[in-house]
Structure formats: structure tokens, C-alpha cells
Amino acid sequence: MTEQKNLEVSGSVMDGITEKGMALDSPSKKGNVEYIAYPIRWLVLFIFVFYSASNAFQWVQYSIIQDTVVKYYGVPSIMVYWTSMVYMVTYIPLIFPASWLLDKAGLRVTTILGAFGTCAGAWLKVFSVPQDMFWLGFVGQTVVAISQVFILNVPPRLAAVWFGADQVSSACSIGVFGNQLGVALGFLLPPMLVKSTGTMEEIGHDFQLMFYLVAGFTSVLFVFILLFFKAAPPTPPSAAADLGSTIDSNFLQSIKTLLMNRNYVLLLISYGLNVGTFYAISTLLNRVILTYYPGASEDAGRIGLVIVVAGMAGSVVCGLILDKTHRFKETTLAVYTSSVIGMIIFTFTLDCGLIGVVYLSSIILGFFMTGYLPVGFEFASEVTYPEPEGTTSGILNAVVQVFGILTTLLYGWMLDEVGDRWANLTLCALLALGAAVTAAIRSDLRRQAAQNKA
Template identity: 70%
Template sequence: MPPNPKTIDVCVSVIEGTSEKKVPGVTELSSEKTATEYQVYPIRWLVLLVFVFYSASNALQWTQYTIIQDAIVKYYNVTSNQVYWTSLIYMITFILLIFPACWLLDKTNIRLCVIIGAFGTGLGAWLKVFSVPQDMFWLGFTGQTVSAVSQVFVLNIPPRLAAVWFGPDQVSSACSIGVFGNMMGVAMGFVLPPLLVRAAGTTEEIAADLQLMFHIYASYSSVLFVCILLFFKAAPPTPPSAAADFGSTLDSNFLLSLKKLMTNRNFILLLISYSINVGVFLAISTLLNEVILKHYPGAQLDAGRIGLVFVVSGMAGSVVCGVILDKTHRFKETTLALYVATIAGMLVFTFTLDCGYIGVVYLSNILLGFFMTAYLAVGYEFASEVTYPEPEGTTSGILNAVVQLFGIILTLAYERVLSAADDRWANLSAVGVLCAGAAVCAAITSDLRRQNAQNKIKEPLD
């Protein structure tokens, strides 16, 4: 027997001929006489919580090598570029595999996809446990690749999970919390390696530190895999909202969905603006260690902590924006405001980096992170709105695939400018790219199809 549901304020009676209003891009809702009471279930919070920690277990490994680049280069006798590729491999594998992953999510359910992703994340972490010998960097890179492949079963889940489990007044907040898990993993990935691995240690000390770090990551991933098998469910007994109910009745056609998405003007514009914003975030995150150490030699721990506050402030911004969206449904205004604030934060970071006071760098990263990182969750929800009723997993999958492509290009470009000139020119180049992204964002029309569908169902009650 399912848990006692908490009834939400959506009680719908759709009578044939009651409303003639069409929702743009949405097939006509059922014309049969029906009466449906939509419910949400308390277990949804457990499902979301398990996903948050699972997502963190994968994101934890993204910057595992790059944030301690100096120690990895010295211990394994590899180049800085080889270490950078441990981050870039996350982006490349996502681009190559996201469409098969979206197809699988579309044809099966979120539980199966999450189980596959959790298994791969754990397998990758355990391969690294055996990569501690100094001639085994290739095995560590293999483990990193396995974890990177598993990411395709993480990043496109939050909007789908939110739509399947949560009611219309909580769906944006739930999606933000789902993205929160990934950001929490990124944040811990910045701070844990510098704490666990002594960059200035002897070869034997670094070997012992790496062994400890790899075991901690592998054990955590294994515990999460067991929790997913026990507690993560595919869907509630009944749909949580009218929009979710209608979406679940549509025949799924993956190729047709792709065609519709690629001809949706608002989605294409959002795709570009979102990818620019997040691509700059990926570039800065990948090269943060090098940028900080250039101005503050020996500040390896500070580099990790600055990365931590950068992402944690974004986690707070993500949740705040999710609540704002649930209350106001002003998606375009929120995204544009975040973009403008991100540009301002990037300028502050650029011109305070060399001030000589590392505390100021902490503050500038808190400001930048709050707005830049918050856009990750807001972009997901805005995309779900302008593309409804297309599957959320497909929409977010395309978003993330293009993001990874932009991330690779912008990371390589940022690194090239950083090497040829200095960090100020690299950061100013990023500001220019963000300005272009803001202009694209301003051109998006606020066509909220999911909200229109929900309101259409409610009209007979008014």
C-alpha cells in the first residue's frame, strides 16, 4: 500500500467543450469527461534526497585531479595538459553518449538509468584505488573515464525527477534541489583533494594520501549504490499534477522530439545562452587551481576552498531562484537578471584577483558563484517550460550535451589566453562571451507552455 498522500490544491474536472483555448505546441487535452484529484507522496523527498547524494558522488570526481594538479604532475610525472584532460573527459564522453542515454531514459524510467549511473560511478572510483603506483596514471584515467560515462545518467535526471514526483508549486524547487546535488559534489571535489593530498609531501606521503582519497571516494559511491537499490523508486502511484498526467499519456517518439526541439526558436536561443554561461563556469572551475596559485603561491588549500565557496554560494542561489520561480513563474526575467549579475560578478573577480588579499578573492567568488552557478537549475526549468510536453530528460540532455561542447571550447580557449597573456585578459575574454550570452537570453520569448497547460486544466474551476 502506498504511503498516505498529501493532497495538493489541484482538483480538476475537465468537461467536454468547457474550454476552447489552445496551448501553443501542446496537443489538445482530453475531451472526455473526467474528474481527477492529483496527489503528491511523502516518499518523493526520500527519492530526491537519495538522488542528491548520488549526483554528488559522481560530480565529486570531476576535478579530483585538476584541483591538485601540481601534486599529480609531480607524483605521476605527467604533464599539466594530461591532468586537464581528466576534467575534459567528463565533457567529451557526455557529448558522445547523451543521445543514447536520453533514448534509454525516454523508453524506460529514471530508476533504471540511475542504477546504471551509480554502478558506473562506483566502478570508476574503485579502478582509481588500484592506480596509486606511479606508473598507473593510465588506470586512474580509465577510472575517470568510466565515471565520466556514468555522468550521462546524472545530469539529465533532475527536471524529469521533479516533473514525475512533484506538484506544480514545487517542481522548480525540486529541480533546483536535484541540481544542488551535482553542485554539492563539485564543491566537495574542490575542497577534499587539497585536504587529503599533501602537494609538498614526499613520494611516499603522496602515495599514502592518494590511496586514502581514492578509498574514501570509492566507499562513498558504493554506499550510495546500495541506497539507490533500496530506496530509489521510478514513479509515484499516481501523477502529481495535470501537466505530468497529460505528459505521461503522450506516445513517446525520441526522433520526433528531437526534431521539435531543434525547430523551437526559444529552445535554441536558451540552448546558446545557457551553454555560454555554464561553459564559462566549467572553464574557470577547471583552471582555478592554476589561476589562484599564480597570484598566491603555496595556497593549494585556499584554491580548493575558493572553489568550495564558489559552488556553495551557487547552491544557495539555485535554491533561492527555484523558490522564486515557483512563486512568480517569471522565467525569462529571472534568467536575464542572473546573467547581468554574473557579468558584474565576473568583472569584480577579474579586477580583485591580484589585489594581494586572498580574503577578497573569497568574497568575489561568493558573489560570482551565487549568480553564475544558480543559472544551472534555472536553465533546466526554463527549458522544460518552453518545450513542454517534450520529455524533460531529452530536453536537459541536449542542454548538457551542448554545454559540454562549449565547456571544452571555452576551457581550451581560456587556457590558451592564460598561457599566452595573463589571467586578466583570459577573464575579460570570458566577460565578453558572457555579454554575448546575455544578448541571446534577452531575445527569448516567454512562452511558458507547461504553465499554460496547467492553467488550461484549471479554467473550468474558475
């Protein structure tokens, strides 16, 4: 796949470059430039998808079987919830050095580091099966959580480095799809592998099997990454990627520029509210479902699976829509508003007494709420271009973790104090606020402007 492009930079794109205080020779000064999207880009992307999935799987590995973990290890429920929240806590201080490393060292170095940490943490859990060794499992979980900082901000960067202008949004969606796939399997497999009704010996054997499977899979992936994952193609795949590759970015200056960007700041708030709500529901889903359907641990896992799988479908659909229409604000606002509606439906069907109805409402909620993830990533890349995608998405995810921690703690407290109905209505209100903030974002599509001037 090739395209010949001449690029002239003007308007908001040049404004963004001027803010950085850089002189830049655009690709147009090179004469006719041939841009090639190399076939190996698909191998690189799908290796990343499985690598991201192997890390995301472990996020809810304990919390979705919270009742079994409490029974087997004899730890309080709050400790089990912290196995999920540790992902959020570790991300906040570490994302800035991780974003700097991605900007300076490139995709291959950061991916190798993340894959090694994900694998090492999984192996620590293998040795945490004895009932007095929950602390070691928590250490392993923390190592995996730290490794997440080398994953979440990669999809927009990988898409921009490897894919042409007509595929960049779809590629980003597929990259985010990996995280969603891991979360989906994290909801599905632990309740199937670790049965809460067995004896202590049987539960211990189930934990051992689950931990070995994850450790083995992450080990194979680590080897694949060492052998096949490349940092960048020999030549840029698009005019926008070519322009971005010529910029010698200053990390601190990039952060300052991003935080002065009104549209980006508004997107930080709206994205944080949406994904923070998703984190709260995911972390406490087992508890919410068991409130109305006692003994339905496997159903809680399957409902989580339904939410994420529907979101995976939503991600792909939204990515295709963005590539075809390039209407980023309109798509973002439509998806966000639909998330509010989905959350309201979920809230008022939980206590209907028919768990099949809860499955259906979860499909609606998941399609839009988790389908929003890549849309937010791509919108951020558009309104902040030519700032490095790794830094843009890194700050976005750091804010998400803050919102995730606060929302999860608020949701858990409200479940204790006022019950699930008011707790869920509060999440509906937060999503409605996020939709209003999204409506205030201007459609300043800097990356599209650069590409369209070609």
C-alpha cells in the same frame, strides 16, 4: 498534499502537441482527477542528490590538485586537465542514447546504470595509486565521466514525475544542488586529503585514502539506490505531469521539434555560454590562483568551494522565486546579467594581493553564475513542454559540454599567451553575449499554460 484538477489544453501547449502529430486525451476527459504528491518523493530526491554529488565530486578530483598530481605521477599538466574535460567529451556522443533510455526505460533503470558506473570507476582508481598507474586512474575517471550521462538530465524529469506544480521548480533546484554539492566537495576535500608537501610515500598514502573513501561511499549509495529508488509514483502529482504521461513520445521527432523551437535554440546558446564559462574557471582555477598566490593550493580549493556553495544558495533562492512568481524569463535575465557583473568583479580583484577579497568576489560570482543552472533547466522545460524533460535537458547539457570544451581550451590558451586579465575579460564578454541572447527569448511558458488551464 492533494489537488483536484480539470485540464483543458490550448494555445502554445496544444501547438506543441500538434507538432508531434499525436492525438491526446487530456485529463479533463476523465472527469475530476485527484493528484497526490507522495511523501516518498523526498526520499527519492535526496537519494538522487547524494548520487549526483558522488559523481560530480570526481570531476575536479584531480585538476584541483594539479600540481600534486604532476609531481607524484610525473605526467604533464594537460593530462591532468583532461581528467576534467573527459567529462565533457564523453557526454556529447552518449547523451542521445542516454536520453532515449531515460525516456523509454524511466528513472530507475538509468539511475541504477549511472550509480553502477560511478561506483566501478571509483574502485578502478583505488588500484591506480602506484606512480606508473596514472593511466588506470584515467580509465576509472572515464568510466565515471560516462556515467554522468545518466545524471545531468535527470533533475527536471525527476521533479516533473514526482512533484506537484507548486514544488516542481524547487525540486529541480534541489536536484541540481546535488551536482553542485559534489563539485563543492571536489574543490574542498582533495587539497585537504592529498598534501603536496609530503614525500612520495606520504602522497601515495594520501591518494589511497581519498580513493578508498570515494569508492566506499559510492558503493553504499549503489545499494541504497537498488533498495529505495523508485521510477515513478503510483499516480501523477499534477495536471501537467498527467498530460505528459499520456504522450507516447517519438525520440527523433522530439529532437526535431526541439531544434525547430526558436526559444529553445536561443536558450541552448545562452546556457552553453554561462555554464561553459563555469567549466573553464573550475578546471583551471588551481593555476589561476597559484599565479598570484604561490603555494595556496588549499586556498584554490576553498575558493572553488565558495563559488559552488554560493551557487547552491543561489539555486535554492532562484527555485523558490520561480515557484512563487513563475516569471521565468525575468528571473533568468536578472541572474544572467548579475553573472556578468560578478565575473567582472572577480577579474579585477584577482591581483589585489589580498586573498580574502578574492573569496568575497567568488561569492558574488558563484551565487549568480552557478545559481543560474536550475533556472536554465526549468526555463527549458517551460518553453518546450510537452516534450520529454529528459530529452530537453539532455540536448541542453550536450551543448554545454561543447561550449565547455571550447571555452576551457580557449581559456587555457589565453592564460599561456596573453595572461589571466585578458583571458578573464574574454569570459566576461562571452557572458555579456549570453545575456543579450537571453533577452531575445520569448516568455512562452507552455507548461504553466497547461497547469493554469486546470
